[in-house]
Amino acid sequence: MARIQTDKDVSRKEVIIKASAKLFREKGYKAASMRDLAVKVGVEAASLYNHIRSKAELLHDICFNVANVFFEHMNEVESTQATPIEKLEKLLRFHIKQMLENFEEVYVSDREWRYLADPYLSNFQNQRRSYRKRFASIIQQGIEQGQINKIDASTAVLVLLHAISGIDSWHRSTHKVSGEELEENIVTILIQGLQK
Amino acid sequence: MARIQTDKDVSRKEVIIKASAKLFREKGYKAASMRDLAVKVGVEAASLYNHIRSKAELLHDICFNVANVFFEHMNEVESTQATPIEKLEKLLRFHIKQMLENFEEVYVSDREWRYLADPYLSNFQNQRRSYRKRFASIIQQGIEQGQINKIDASTAVLVLLHAISGIDSWHRSTHKVSGEELEENIVTILIQGLQK
DNA sequence: CATATTTGCTAATGAACGTTAATTTTACGG
DNA sequence: CCGTAAAATTAACGTTCATTAGCAAATATG
Incomplete structure (x- = not known):
């Protein structure tokens, strides 16, 4: 099971936000999918929702x-x-x-x-x-x-x-x-x- | 049945392109749907495909x-x-x-x-x-x-x-x-x- | 070591999407 | 006024989407 990597003082939520900023910049918000984001973070899409609301x-x-x-x-x-x-x-x-x-x-x-x-x-x-x-x-x-x-x-x-x-x-x-x-x-x- | 209005020298395709430019500007290309465009043109979404390819x-x-x-x-x-x-x-x-x-x-x-x-x-x-x-x-x-x-x-x-x-x-x-x-x-x- | 909490997984849902097919309606030249 | 081509309609398709539920695994806490 692949875990989201975190350095200390950085929550998993912050890791996801950082990755989403990169993704949204590359593809645009609407064109970026949660599945894209999951790949970037190294996890299944559904798993993201343990850390973020939407x-x-x-x-x-x-x-x-x-x-x-x-x-x-x-x-x-x-x-x-x-x-x-x-x-x-x-x-x-x-x-x-x-x-x-x-x-x-x-x-x-x-x-x-x-x-x-x-x-x-x-x-x-x-x-x-x-x-x-x-x-x-x-x-x-x-x-x-x-x-x-x-x-x-x-x-x-x-x-x-x-x-x-x-x-x-x-x-x-x-x-x-x-x-x-x-x-x-x-x-x-x-x-x-x-x-x- | 609502027809696409055209002045002379303006094809129905050009009317659609013009409307799509406005729509894409307002909502962004990805967020704009063909159904949105259809509303703007005053016609059903499928009807657009009589004039454009995609x-x-x-x-x-x-x-x-x-x-x-x-x-x-x-x-x-x-x-x-x-x-x-x-x-x-x-x-x-x-x-x-x-x-x-x-x-x-x-x-x-x-x-x-x-x-x-x-x-x-x-x-x-x-x-x-x-x-x-x-x-x-x-x-x-x-x-x-x-x-x-x-x-x-x-x-x-x-x-x-x-x-x-x-x-x-x-x-x-x-x-x-x-x-x-x-x-x-x-x-x-x-x-x-x-x-x- | 036991147990509680966090984190991840698979599977599925309903909605929205672009597009196609089949059919009906409209416009127009002869 | 008829026949034909253009244009519009309804219905449906296969995808992709964000998100949820339920359960398994990993980790943290004592």
């Missing part, structure tokens, strides 16, 4: 874990005394770092959240909307202080966030750019693009 | 129609005598315009192509890779001519293209900016972000 719960856990990480970082950034441009640079670098270090989860949270079921769906959308609003208001401050070009702040947020989410694993594996180099390239384009 | 064919038609449009535009741009920066601006403006005027198809082609079946999948990936390479080499020329910052060209391509695909959320957002304003905002950020 497929939906997996997506839910992934999305909200990621959302909370970004939310907390936003709190941190807002509480500092930095200029708007410096704050934006901090946010961008954090997004890039998360995308590189936590790729599967961040990617899934970004692209597959629409398959969340209510009430989690509306919840997630609200959190997302709120995050973008706070992001936009930092840009707006930069505009009012004359550091940033006069552009529509919420359009700029979309441009920045989507530009970063485009950095998927394909890029690093086939093109062999280091994480640091990647970060500098992106920050150069986007921060300079905003500045006057 | 669900897969619908995705295939959407993706390759879009890919061909962008491919042809790239040919056009490359054959002009403009500077690299001017060429990039042309490409960006075309992407934005396509995203605004042809939203459903472009979005589906961008996000759902991975559900294409071989050999169409490899075909599409090759075309995509080739397009990005040509895009990157325009950036590279700009770097060598000293108009563009010394950055990794293929990273820049991903940043630019994904930044534009971020328009999708703008489409749904209640706070609407006009198409022209949107275009200017995006071009401002991205072109200025590249330039020295």
Whole structure:
């Protein structure tokens, strides 16, 4: 009988969530089956249900874990005394770092959240909307202080966030750019693009 | 008996493809069922098969129609005598315009192509890779001519293209900016972000 | 070593899926 | 107004899906 392997301090549930993040990223939530997941974990499909409640719960856990990480970082950034441009640079670098270090989860949270079921769906959308609003208001401050070009702040947020989410694993594996180099390239384009 | 409505010069197949693009955008290819599509078209699910061969064919038609449009535009741009920066601006403006005027198809082609079946999948990936390479080499020329910052060209391509695909959320957002304003905002950020 | 709990297995369920076959209805040229 | 081809319908098919029930094995606890 094949057991789910766990290092200490890592529950079997966490092993399954991690595997599901990879699977959902590779195939998409809807196309990924619990049987696929079982193979990845090394167990029969039915056995998964000793540890999790449902497929939906997996997506839910992934999305909200990621959302909370970004939310907390936003709190941190807002509480500092930095200029708007410096704050934006901090946010961008954090997004890039998360995308590189936590790729599967961040990617899934970004692209597959629409398959969340209510009430989690509306919840997630609200959190997302709120995050973008706070992001936009930092840009707006930069505009009012004359550091940033006069552009529509919420359009700029979309441009920045989507530009970063485009950095998927394909890029690093086939093109062999280091994480640091990647970060500098992106920050150069986007921060300079905003500045006057 | 409900017939599929057609204006002249529009086949019933084209009506179905158009409806499927909207459906695939709303729900995702895998989550969209032929029964959903039938409802949208106003007919029973089985009736669709008088006009199309399969669900897969619908995705295939959407993706390759879009890919061909962008491919042809790239040919056009490359054959002009403009500077690299001017060429990039042309490409960006075309992407934005396509995203605004042809939203459903472009979005589906961008996000759902991975559900294409071989050999169409490899075909599409090759075309995509080739397009990005040509895009990157325009950036590279700009770097060598000293108009563009010394950055990794293929990273820049991903940043630019994904930044534009971020328009999708703008489409749904209640706070609407006009198409022209949107275009200017995006071009401002991205072109200025590249330039020295 | 005994026993309780956790974890895994096999088997099965009902629902949803894409698609096909057989048949009926509609539109239209002669 | 008839005959024919196009288009729509109903009914069904074989799969695949997420999930459950019941039982066996492994592990933890004392």
